[in-house]
Amino acid sequence: MTDAITIKNLNYGYPEQGELFKDFNFSVQEGEWLAIVGHNGSGKSTLSKLVLGLLDFDKGEIDVFGQRLSEDTLASIRAQVGMVFQNPDNQFVGATVADDVAFGLENRQVPSKEMPAKIEAALQQVGMEAYAEREPHTLSGGQKQRVALASILALKPRVIILDEATAMLDPEGKQAVMATLKELKARYQDQLTLIMITHDMEEAALADRVAVINDGQLVFDEQPETLFLKGKQLEELGLAQPFAMALQSALGVTPATYRTKQELATWLSTLKA
């Protein structure tokens, strides 16, 4: 498999806070579902902004599908990488759902005749086609984030970065967004690379691979099943354990394998018998 994103010897620091990333190396494979976790200020969101050229880094190289990120390739890279931001209200450009999905298409100079079909198709993929003419402030947070996803899907990206996209949502909204992501991944498979920046471990559990970042350093980089066995170490990094694992350690059990809530329930019922 080829690399979707390759980061080599990246150096970056915020003006007042000193160095954040120092000779940082990382890569994302095409078609994988990656979760990047870390506590607040660990640099995980900064990383996504660097990849999209929203922040300028001091030294190093970022390649996206073999293209080196620079002033000249910025437009072409942004055409391949879409991003959903944390605050659902602040990324809505259009006055209605359809207008918002149209915004990206207008930027790419898609002829107006082709737009309605593309908008319809994109909204269908996130189950929001019935809301096309609604105004954003009449939607729930989860619906807004799904529209934000549709706005990106309409542009046919190869990579979607979700930057804490569910952090401001209620549990219902979170579930709806995660269900939509699962559907998209099932539909596009290797054609779509998902990068989910989060501090919700339940969400991270859905990914193929979890990268833990702490103060600009890659601390862990492995499958969720093995990562979640390191409960204590995760807590030291300011991260919560997934509910099922936290419950087991509260019960004084040190599990040998990762269990989801469902598996934990089955296991607990065998214990009683």
Next chain:
Amino acid sequence: MNNLVIGQFVPGSGILYRMDPRTKILMTIVYVFLLVFANSWPTYLWAAIFLLAALILTKQGLGLYWRGIKPILWLILFTVVLQLLFSGGTPVLFQWGAIKVTQPGLINAFYVIVRFVLIVLMSTILTITTPPTAIASAIESLLKPLKAIKVPVAELALMLSIALRFVPLLMGETDKIMKAQKSRGMSLSTGSLIKRAKAVIPLLVPLFVGALQRALDLANAMEVRGFESAEGRTRYRELSYGRDDVLAFIAIAVFAVGFLALSFIK
């Protein structure tokens, strides 16, 4: 603030909803412009008939328009009082010290009310039947000639439509901050004027900080979705004149000719 009808779009299905927003803006401008020259009761009557026809064509209840006029009743009354007291002329109908009410004053005051109400209602019809974004793109289209003298029309229109889109959001936020500050003991309705003015500061600061954060976020979201410049983008909603617009232009032309004829007859 939510009962303000001026500037608010109300979905509906009348013929005025199907018309091109440019037609409606041009009609409103012509109507208001002509009304300034109204000088006799036949001209006002003619203008009122035209307005009534437009009102009926919006297929909205008259209660909606009454709510549109209510907030500016005081402004109308104030102007009327000024007209009544300072018009001069003869015959004098009523005098009390330096204050006198004359017949021309009375007539003028009445005309002022009619003119005010007609203008407000006409612009209310425009905003009730036209979504803000349609108004923004119509303004862009109408101002296109200004591009020749390097006015960034596309940018201005985009800014306008984004500003409009953030109005309900910022109103909601103001409401939230107000409630938060009230729950901490702030009062906007008691105390001296200076005290009240000072109470606004803890309201404005978080509102501004929030608005700036939103602006930064929005700029990022726009850039990521490929926005480079307001120029050279295609349009999802393209404006086009149709049969209804031709009818509208004929109607306004008939109105204008009739109006001018009536104003010369005297």
